Amino acid sequence: MDAEKIQPLTEEQEFSINMGPQHPSTHGVLRLMLKLQGEMVREVKPQLGYIHRGIEKMCEKLTYPQTIHLTDRLDYLSAHILNESVCLAVENALEVEVPDRVKYVRTIIDELNRIASHQLWWCAFGMDLGALTTFFYGLRDREKILDIFEETCGARLLLSYNVPGGLMFDIHPNFQKRTKDFIKYFRKKLPEYDALLTGNPIMQERTKGIGYFSKEDAINFGLSGPPGRASGFSCDVRVHQPYSAYPFAKFKEILYTEGDTFHRYKVRIDEMWESMNIIEQLIDNIPEGDFAVKMKPVIKLPEGEYYQRVEAARGEFGVYIVSDGNKNPYRMKFRSPNFCNLAPLHKMSVGYKIADLVAISGSLDFVVPDMDR
Amino acid sequence: MxxxxxxxxxxxxxxxxxxxxxxxxxxxxxxxxxIVTQQYPENRKKLVMFERFKGEVVMIHNENNEHHCTACGICEMNCPNGSIEIISKTVTSEDGKKKKVLAHHIYHLGMCTFCNLCVKTCPSNALKMDQTFEHAVFDRTKLTKVLNRPGSVLMKGVDK
Structure with a gap:
């Protein structure tokens, strides 16, 4: 080794570094190519493809009921909502009207799923900022929701509870009681989240004013979900294009205009309260009736193009089906919220330090299998 | 100051x-x-899973070692991953009629994604989901299972 050839970096020089694909704070196999100047971030280039499974192509070989279990594997934390999007698209294409009972149950489980997803995000966000305690408190409450899922749907994470035309089984007799117990329990426990993390001055210092994103930029970048609403972009599909039982429930869209990391955090905490309101309005009024419409054994969509969007826990999820009249889709395209929410990462984090980049990417709540598909 | x-x-x-x-x-x-922590391997004997939990696919047998499977192949067709294979054989009954019966119902647990479509679409309710969940084995060939028990026959009265 020639010692004279190794030159120390001066302050002006930029250097590149890879964050990920095995970095714990990227929440999966996301690789960020960073250009740094000292500790300041000058450029963020996300590199995708580490968990690409070709799900859109696989769907072309499968029938419509079979594609549903693949949508579980996109954004696995809001699996039920993604299942529902395909079911709604197929039902709309065939002009099948599902019973009200199905709509109510779907919406309740959607909201439970949203709470479970936000709880896990809260755990992981605390971990990103270095607060390990949050992880145990969040998972403790999430366990209650997973038990409800396990009893009614038969699975904890990848539910596959929806089928075109309704539900896989009827709800379990304990479902309503357990859900009501959970709401009662969680209304007491959610203030603990604020006491543990929201009010913490270290957390506030690290998130307030960090990663500002304006409303215009949010619209231009196609940001949706909690990050979009924190910037003041009213993008909640549940309000603007209600599906399932959302027209029967009264709730307000959480909107903040500050657009920084702290308010992306606040949107999700407030959404948990709002989701509990929705569930409370619906849980006692589940109408009697069938849990599924009898569908043909082989479902064939009429020729044409169909698009259905739903509000997943991380933003707007869309499914676009091109059918040529066969039992398989000719093309199935998913508009996943995480992929669009990744785009502004460069703009948000330039000029901040690496630790802020971790906080920003934590507040965007990435699920990498949803980006790559 | x-x-x-x-x-x-x-x-x-x-x-x-x-x-x-x-x-x-x-x-x-x-x-x-x-505190809600469960001491998992220690509480194994008391641990009861929910009745709908999707652990693995099993075939329902009664006490006379009879099952409902008519080897129609609908579960094989509906499986999205190809984790079910049905091998049938033709037997000639006493009155000279040829009939297709089940020889082996092969189930690849390693490929299964527990979507429940085989159980749902089975026309004669021959399959169900079991609540077992400890599937770890040292050799992956053990994940391929034959669901019909040795010597089992089709239950009388169940027809195609």
């Missing part, structure tokens, strides 16, 4: 927030009854 007051105020704010957070953790320290 002002900066010192600010400095002290910040310390006070930090400590008060710390106490607020520690109050939550301290509450659980003196209330161990509210």
């Amino acid at each position: 002002k900066s010192i007051i600010n400095y002290l105020a910040e310390i006070f704010r930090g400590v008060s927030a710390l106490i607020k957070g520690m109050k939550v953790t301290g509450y659980y320290f003196i209330h161990p009854g509210e």
